[in-house]
Amino acid sequence: MSAQDIVSRLPALPPVASFGKVAVLMGGSSAEREISFLSGKGVLAALQSRGVDAHAFDTGLRPLSDLQKEGFDRCFIALHGRFGEDGTVQGALELMGIPYTGPGVMASAIAMDKVTTKRVWLADGLPTPRYVRLAPDQQSAAQIAAAADTLGLPLIVKPPREGSSIGVTKVTDRAQMAEAAALSLRYDPDLLCEEFVTGEEITVPVLGSGADAIALPVIRIRAPEGAYDYQNKYFTDDVQYLCPSELPEEEEREIQRIVLAAYRTLGCRGWSRADLMIRASDRKPFLLEMNTSPGMTSHSLVPMSARAAGIDYAELCLRILAAASLDYAASQRRVVEPEEKAA
Numbered sequence: 001m002s003a004q005d006i007v008s009r010l011p012a013l014p015p016v017a018s019f020g021k022v023a024v025l026m027g028g029s030s031a032e033r034e035i036s037f038l039s040g041k042g043v044l045a046a047l048q049s050r051g052v053d054a055h056a057f058d059t060g061l062r063p064l065s066d067l068q069k070e071g072f073d074r075c076f077i078a079l080h081g082r083f084g085e086d087g088t089v090q091g092a093l094e095l096m097g098i099p100y101t102g103p104g105v106m107a108s109a110i111a112m113d114k115v116t117t118k119r120v121w122l123a124d125g126l127p128t129p130r131y132v133r134l135a136p137d138q139q140s141a142a143q144i145a146a147a148a149d150t151l152g153l154p155l156i157v158k159p160p161r162e163g164s165s166i167g168v169t170k171v172t173d174r175a176q177m178a179e180a181a182a183l184s185l186r187y188d189p190d191l192l193c194e195e196f197v198t199g200e201e202i203t204v205p206v207l208g209s210g211a212d213a214i215a216l217p218v219i220r221i222r223a224p225e226g227a228y229d230y231q232n233k234y235f236t237d238d239v240q241y242l243c244p245s246e247l248p249e250e251e252e253r254e255i256q257r258i259v260l261a262a263y264r265t266l267g268c269r270g271w272s273r274a275d276l277m278i279r280a281s282d283r284k285p286f287l288l289e290m291n292t293s294p295g296m297t298s299h300s301l302v303p304m305s306a307r308a309a310g311i312d313y314a315e316l317c318l319r320i321l322a323a324a325s326l327d328y329a330a331s332q333r334r335v336v337e338p339e340e341k342a343a
Contacts, residue, residue, distance in 0.1 A: 003217075003308065003310045006216065006309040006310070007311070010311075013318055016050060016051045019073065019074060019321060019322075020053065020072075021055070021070075021071055022052055022053060022073065022074055022076060022321065023055055023067055023075045024040050024044045024047065024056055024075075024078055025057050025076065025077050025079050025089065026039065026041070026043075026044075026056060026057070026058060026079065027059060027079075028059045028060045028082075029059070029083050030080060031081055031082075031162060031166050032080035032162075033060060035080055035295060035297065036078055036080045036081075038297040038298075039078040039295050039297050040079075042296050042297060042298070043078050043317050046313055046314040046317040047076070047314075050317075050318055052318070052321070059079060059084065059089065064092045064093075064096070067096060067098055068096050072098060074098060074101075075100040076317070076321050077100055077102050078293070078296060079293055080163055081162060081166075082112075085111075085112055085291075085292055085293040086161070087108040087109030090102075090104055090105045091105045093326075097326065099326050100324055101320050101321060101323065101324045102268075102270045102272070102292050102320075103266070103267065103269050103270060103292045104326075104327035106267055107266050107267040107292065108292050108293075112292070114158075114192055115131070115133045115160045117289060117290060121265060124265045126262055126287060127258070127286050128286055129194050129195040129196075129197050130151055130195040131192060133160070133190060133191070133192055134147065134193065136189050139181065144178065144181050145177055147191075148177055151195045152195070153171065155171050155195060156169070156170055156171070156195075156196050157169045157171055157177070157180035157181060157183075157184050157191065157192070157193050158194065159184045159188030159192065160188055160190050161187075161188050162187045162188060167187040169184070170196065197277035197279050199277050199279045199281075200221075200277065201220070202255065202277070203276070203301050204217075204256060204274050204276070204305070205274075205301065205305045206260065206273070207270075208269075209270065215256035217243055217245065217305050218245040218252050219241055219242065220241070220245045220246070221240075222240040222241075224239070239299075241301070241304060243304055243305055243307075243308045251283065254285070258276075258285055259276070262274055262287050268292060269323070269325065270320065270323040271294070272291060273290070274288075274289070275287075275288040302316070303316055
């Protein structure tokens, strides 16, 4: 789909005044707190530059109940990782009736857990690398080593409920398995060992919901020595990003089709970003994960893809904010009468 086609399918933006008082949720208490501040400050500045009554709100320091007390009308979630991207904040906002950006409670919770995500995708016939999950009672030295026998080398060891490549190790020798497991277990009690797909790393953002969801242009990622890790993602300029991807048109369309299917299968809405690998041997794409609150830093990929589609950073923030909603609309909420409360 061309940039012109993408823009033509986007809904008209509502008046800025209709957004009301907006909280940009940032910081939080996850291992990605530092990155969340980078995302949140960028979003805050962009919204304010377009006249939105937007305010920073650090969920790591302030109770969410302050959102109600201070009369916020909607929230832009710029949190990453646990207690922000996993359905917990979304659930609290549902209870308070404050619309928020991104997927709802269930989709956020599923997508945060890479193992559960894989199970859902596989049930719908979507391609994802083979894996072994090791629960806390399955992590003896022998069981960890056996994962390498099952999946072969190289493989990836990572915490199933973290992002930004935190705690991730590419294992090329069985002797590395114990150290890789120890690093991952610093962030999650479970271990995810995943088949390593040799090929090209790509990412695809999505905007919208249901049948109206649109896949933005594919980005190809070329990192130094193939190490697209935490440092290279956010703090260096050594990574090369190709957007337009320069992939054959038919291949890009097929990747976007798979990503939209993966997005809808998880029940995502608003926006998200899928990460994939294209296997070099046969050009088959494999889904790695769905990020339901993607980064919005100067190095982030959703703004880059949107820019290739003719959407600048500030407009992107407005469009994400305009799609803020609730799983259960206020009109569906049952009002509890005073006499019922007393009973």
